[in-house]
Amino acid sequence: MASLETWIGLRYLRAKKRNGFLSFITLISIAGISLGVMALIAVLAVMSGFQKEIRTQLLNVAPHAELGYYSPDYTKPWQDLRKIYAGNPEVVADAPYISDYALLANAGEVQGAQINGIDPVQEKKVVDYWQKMAGGSFDDLKPGESGIILGAELAKQLDAKVDDTITVITPSRDTNPENVEPQLQQFHVAGIIKTGVFEVDKGLALIHLQDAQELYQMGNRISGIRLKLAHPLEAAAFTGSLNLPRDRDNAVWVRDWTLSSNSFFATVEFQKKMMFVILTLIIAVAAFNLVSTLVMAVTDKQADIAILRTLGLSPGGVMRVFIVQGMVAGFFGTLFGVIIGVLFGNYIGTVLGFFEKTFDFKLINSQIYFIDYLPSDVNLPDVLTVAAFSLFLSFVATLYPSWRAAKTRPAEALRYE
Numbered sequence: 001m002a003s004l005e006t007w008i009g010l011r012y013l014r015a016k017k018r019n020g021f022l023s024f025i026t027l028i029s030i031a032g033i034s035l036g037v038m039a040l041i042a043v044l045a046v047m048s049g050f051q052k053e054i055r056t057q058l059l060n061v062a063p064h065a066e067l068g069y070y071s072p073d074y075t076k077p078w079q080d081l082r083k084i085y086a087g088n089p090e091v092v093a094d095a096p097y098i099s100d101y102a103l104l105a106n107a108g109e110v111q112g113a114q115i116n117g118i119d120p121v122q123e124k125k126v127v128d129y130w131q132k133m134a135g136g137s138f139d140d141l142k143p144g145e146s147g148i149i150l151g152a153e154l155a156k157q158l159d160a161k162v163d164d165t166i167t168v169i170t171p172s173r174d175t176n177p178e179n180v181e182p183q184l185q186q187f188h189v190a191g192i193i194k195t196g197v198f199e200v201d202k203g204l205a206l207i208h209l210q211d212a213q214e215l216y217q218m219g220n221r222i223s224g225i226r227l228k229l230a231h232p233l234e235a236a237a238f239t240g241s242l243n244l245p246r247d248r249d250n251a252v253w254v255r256d257w258t259l260s261s262n263s264f265f266a267t268v269e270f271q272k273k274m275m276f277v278i279l280t281l282i283i284a285v286a287a288f289n290l291v292s293t294l295v296m297a298v299t300d301k302q303a304d305i306a307i308l309r310t311l312g313l314s315p316g317g318v319m320r321v322f323i324v325q326g327m328v329a330g331f332f333g334t335l336f337g338v339i340i341g342v343l344f345g346n347y348i349g350t351v352l353g354f355f356e357k358t359f360d361f362k363l364i365n366s367q368i369y370f371i372d373y374l375p376s377d378v379n380l381p382d383v384l385t386v387a388a389f390s391l392f393l394s395f396v397a398t399l400y401p402s403w404r405a406a407k408t409r410p411a412e413a414l415r416y417e
Contacts, residue, residue, distance in 0.1 A: 003320075025293045030333040032286030037337025037390050038344060040279040044382045045345030047272040049375035054268075058257065060128040061195045063095075064232040065239055067254040068224025076250050078222045084245075084252065085227070090238050093125035093228040098212040100223070103169040103182075104150075104205065106158040113154060113205040115168070117212020117222075126228045129195045129204075135162040136191025143210035147190035151204030155192045164189045170215060185215060224253075232257065280389055286333070287393035290326045294401030298322065298408075306408060315406035322402040323395070330394020334387050341386075345378040 067081060078096060085091050098117035103110055120141045124130050130138040134152055141147050148168070150160060160166055170183045187207065195201055213219065229235055235256035244252045308318065344351075352374045356362060363374070 025289075025296070026329050029286065029289040029293050030329050030336070032289055033283060033330060033333025033390060033394065034337035034340065036279065036283035036286045037334055037386055038341035039282060040276065040386050041338065041341030041378070041383055042345045042348055042376075043275050043279060044272065044386070045341075045376040045378045046348060046374060047268065047275065048379050048382065049349075049377035051268045051272070052377045053375040057195070057197045059232050061197055061200050062257055063126055063226035064229040064235050065227040065254065065256040066224050067227070067239075067242075067244075067252055068222070070251045070253050072221070074221070074250050078220075078225070081225050081252065084242055088238075090230050090234075091227055092230050093122070095119060095122035095126045095226045096209060096222045096224075097123075097226055098209060098216065098218060098223045100170070100212075100216050102205075102215075104154070104158055104166055105169060106160045106164065106166040109158050110169075111154060111157050113203055115170075115205050115207060115212065115215070117207055117209045117215075119209045123206075123226075126226045129193055129200070132193055132195050134192045134194040136189070138191060138193075140190035141206065141208045143208045145208075146185070146187045146211060147208065148187040149191040149193055149204075149206040150189060151201035152192055152194035153198060153201040154204060155189070157202075160189050162189050162192060168215070183215075280393075283386075283390050284393050287330060287390065287397045290329060290394060290397040291401060293329070294322055294326050294398060295404065297325065298401050298405040301405075318406045318408070319402040322405050323398045326398030326401070327391075327394060330391055330397070334390040334394070337390065338383060338387055342378055342383060345376050348376050349374040 067084065069076070069078070069081075082094065085094075096119060098115075100115055102113060102115045104113050105111075118141070120130070120138055124138070136149065138149065141149060148166065150158070155161070158166060165186050165188050168185050168187050170185075172181055172183060193201070193204060193206075195204070207215070209222070213221070229238055231238075236258050239254045239256045242254055244254060308321075352363060
């Protein structure tokens with residue numbers, strides 16, 4: 001059974017002819033809280049979805065971890081690197097690679113790119129972009145045939161198509177200062193990949209591992225080994241657990257995907273926190289509208305408060321009456337905001353897509369945001385945090401009016417009644 005204070009507080013919420021305006025103001029406060037909660041949940045859902053989608057895209061096209069020798073003239077066979085993680089159940093697959101920079105030229109266009117020498121058979125086990133061929137075949141990279149696979153954006157900038165011949169320009173490897181002319185080698189375009197990640201498609205250039213060793217005069221050496229992990233989100237813990245050799249000539253470096261993308265994800269996380277703070281202020285403004293509502297309610301109920309006091313209700317009981325009244329409004333405002341916010345957060349991408357199609361415009365540019373649609377991911381911890389903040393602010397907003405009601409003096413309040 002509800003307490004007396006709860007019953008009175010709920011009764012005060014019901015509209016009557018005499019206090020219909022107060023009930024209207026209460027509804028406005030509830031609507032304001034709902035709007036703030038809804039906006040905050042929707043924005044956090046979009047930012048979480050964006051972060052999750054970009055992470056998924058990157059993990060599909062980038063290795064989860066890499067390791068290699070520090071010295072370019074290491075003496076041990078590169079296969080010895082596999083001994084470092086041999087038998088580790090976290091490693092699903094590995095693939096050797098060579099990575100260096102070059103200029104690509106075709107039809108009067110010149111673009112810089114990072115040339116990656118790979119073993120197609122092993123590379124397929126580590127990354128998934130080989131499944132996204134827009135032309136040609138990933139298996140057409142064969143040793144000694146000077147084939148190259150380009151990212152879709154890079155191919156577009158070079159005006160290159162499958163079976164076209166392009167020129168790869170690399171710096172001279174000759175130590176003689178008189179022979180500084182760059183090396184030029186012809187490669188035929190064996191395929192074009194469209195990963196959907198603009199930065200990758202713009203800089204992706206793949207050749208066979210043996211062709212890369214010849215192009216960069218590396219002999220049997222490689223740049224490193226790419227690893228695919230069973231739990232990529234725990235890549236940092238995996239790399240930290242490896243026992244790496246530290247001898248001077250064969251010291252090994254290791255890095256994971258979180259290091260190469262750390263600045264991007266740190267920026268997104270910072271923006272998410274800032275948006276939380278900013279949009280929480282909207283909820284605060286709406287919650288503190290309850291202050292004015294309850295102050296007017298206290299003024300309107302002076303006689304009622306005085307009678308309750310003379311009947312033996314304590315000042316604390318009077319406070320609880322108005323705290324209940326304010327918290328019920330805050331609760332329903334939060335509840336409606338959570339329901340609408342979760343629904344809107346889940347379908348905001350569909351809603352935006354409808355308006356883009358209807359009015360023929362594009363809000364998200366894939367060249368800037370990696371993707372061309374609006375992702376969303378409603379996280380339960382985010383929703384609970386927003387709801388908790390909203391209820392807390394609603395409670396704080398009830399304290400002053402409730403305290404003021406408790407200070408009412410029965411004799412003065414009933415003097416003119």
